[in-house]
Amino acid sequence: MDKYESLSHTKWECKYHVVFIPKGRRRLLYGQLRKYLGELFRELARQKESRVEEGHLMPDHVHMMLSIPPKYAVSQVVGYIKGKSAIHLARVYGERKRNFVGQHFWARGYFVSTVGRDEATIREYIRNQEAADERLEQMKLWQ
Numbered sequence: 001m002d003k004y005e006s007l008s009h010t011k012w013e014c015k016y017h018v019v020f021i022p023k024g025r026r027r028l029l030y031g032q033l034r035k036y037l038g039e040l041f042r043e044l045a046r047q048k049e050s051r052v053e054e055g056h057l058m059p060d061h062v063h064m065m066l067s068i069p070p071k072y073a074v075s076q077v078v079g080y081i082k083g084k085s086a087i088h089l090a091r092v093y094g095e096r097k098r099n100f101v102g103q104h105f106w107a108r109g110y111f112v113s114t115v116g117r118d119e120a121t122i123r124e125y126i127r128n129q130e131a132a133d134e135r136l137e138q139m140k141l142w143q
Contacts, residue, residue, distance in 0.1 A: 033093055
């Protein structure tokens with residue numbers, strides 16, 4: 001039997017596969033900063049009573065499986081994570097010459113899909129995303 005979460009009058013299991021990209025797919029900048037993002041995303045999700053179940057930071061995008069309580073909208077949690085992480089990155093790793101509140105690091109929008117009963121498949125997909133991308137790149141070399 002699956003493990004369900006509880007609120008005062010609710011039993012729930014709401015998991016979402018979320019993908020978003022840095023603005024302009026800035027590989028260089030994002031590549032240098034991505035090692036700092038995992039724990040930051042986990043902490044920001046905790047602040048919204050959510051949890052990063054699975055995640056992988058690719059060179060030019062982010063894959064996450066988020067568990068979000070039904071009292072929050074997905075857009076609310078994803079917007080919070082993207083906004084607060086952009087401000088944090090700008091303040092900690094950016095130039096200290098300007099005020100970074102409102103700085104845009106992530107592109108507008110995101111992809112989201114409900115996980116449902118395909119959780120194992122989606123977890124596997126997120127874990128193996130980098131290897132799959134590398135295989136595709138290798139295939140392009142032979143064309």
